[in-house]
Amino acid sequence: MLDFSTIVNILEQMEQTTSRIELTNYLVTLFKNTPSELIDKIIYLIQGKIRPDYEGIEMGIAEKMIIKIISQISDISSSKAYQKYHEIGDLGSVAETILKNKIQTTLFHEKVTMERIYLTFDKISKITGKGSQEIKLKLFASLFNDSSPEECKYIIRFALGTLRLGIAESTIMDALALAFTSDKKNRKILESAYNVSSDLGRVSKILANQGLKAVSAIKIELFIPIRPMLAERVRTAKDALEKSAGKAAVEFKIDGERVQIHKTDKKVQIFSRSLENVTHYYPDVAEASRTINFKNIIIEAEVVAINKNTEEFLPFQELMHRRRKHDIKKIMENYPVFVNVFDILYASGKDKTNLPYIERRELLKEVITKSVDRRLSLIQQRIVGTVKELEKFIAKAIENGCEGVMVKQINSAYRAGAREFAWIKIKREYRSELADTLDLVIIGGSYGRGRRVGKYGALLLAVYDKKENVFKSVCKVGSGFTDEVLEELFKELGKYMIPKKHPRVYSKLDMDSWFVPTIVIEIIASEITLSPEYDAGMNSIREGFGLSLRFPKFTKKIRLDKNPQDITEETELVEMYRKQRNIKL
């Protein structure tokens, strides 16, 4: 048993700090106080979920419902509760304030425990169909009746996924290592297990109940997505070859969506880059995969939208039409896709990630030739040993409508979750303007004038400081947006609006609106510049100066497939600035 009030006490303290070390220490206390059978549940709740992402389970609780409950149990009208919500910007705090003023009428309370909260959430997530709203409402109301105003605040934040403490997975893992092994170094073992299981709850439960050895034994399993291997960037073909010891495999880098396909005789499931189950968006990809006459495989591919008539590759944003829940059949016809397979991680019941690239490629070839579906093919590849050969391949890739190429070390294993030079990306953009596009998260907005009245004229963007787990302002962007996209963003951003700057955001600028760092967009710019106004890279190049972007422009890609922790990091930005200036490291 774990009283929820114990957790609330710790959460209240965590809210007051921005220091990563202090946050870690609070988490250690929390984990030490948690009975081992509850540890996974605590981890999920802190991450704003009730199960791992790939299971796709959501509670389906709307703000409207919470307002209704607050109004019911406090005798305050819904409109008044709404009004308060607009003032405060957080429904948890609204409930706390209102309920604190209410005279308590219930004399006997059943103590609210962590188990009870999780069980109620779990029940709620399973309720569907007619009358489900009413049942959910009742379940919540009974929980609230037994809870203190502070407890209600956190129950609401957990339910809506708006805890907003911004705790990174790496911080959780540090704290788990400290709490259960007293040594932060063991985080590496937890990380490896997390990379293949994509489920921190499960890793923590095994750690708490069976120890570190059992954690190291966690293996790849079918239908549990593996965290993807990522690429570093360089500017020229010469640099890429140098980093690959003079010989490398080079592949088309296609501008589509990365998918991980898991397949047995009976079942196919498709996962996105951020480990979401996206099978329902791509029934055609599942159908094509089913034709592979090879048992139990996990392969990776880039799905790309193609022109119906010419079969040429289309840019990434065309794929976003596929992210619809309804009319998928019609959408599939209008936006057909090709599946370009580039890696194999598992075959015939065995983990293949430790095989060198070149052997995985051979195996992949064998596996893919067993498919008869022409939508499915091996990504174009060549082995190159000279800069000239590599440049020729880059030219070919660009001619074929690719974003660039991926240069891969021939002997490298597949390193789940790692961004290393074993994979290097060279993009088309590297040859003009700035060396690369950046993926930045929206943290603020200022209202527009003229045609943009009532919408955002400019958005404030940030890079990610992984070490401190904070987001640092880097530029304002106002160009590259169509009215349609702006409208959509305006609606979407509304869900993440907060009354003041998010505690894990650094910005000297004052904005009209602030957001929880959530929505990621892609930006191209002409140059990285020094600027005293922005916080990214502050003091790393010159005292009193941060880094910003000259002429930033939205590329029209909203990166639905990226979480804020996956965006361009501050260290990468500093590195890009140095490369641009040829400053030696």
Ligand code: ATP
């Ligand atoms: P980007 O913004 O460049 O897509 P990213 O952060 O999403 O970057 P990176 O690891 O930096 O991911 O770049 C690799 C991405 O390129 C993969 O996630 C995948 O979507 C895509 N890609 C296209 N072709 C290939 C390929 N042949 N091999 C690996 N990845 C490929």
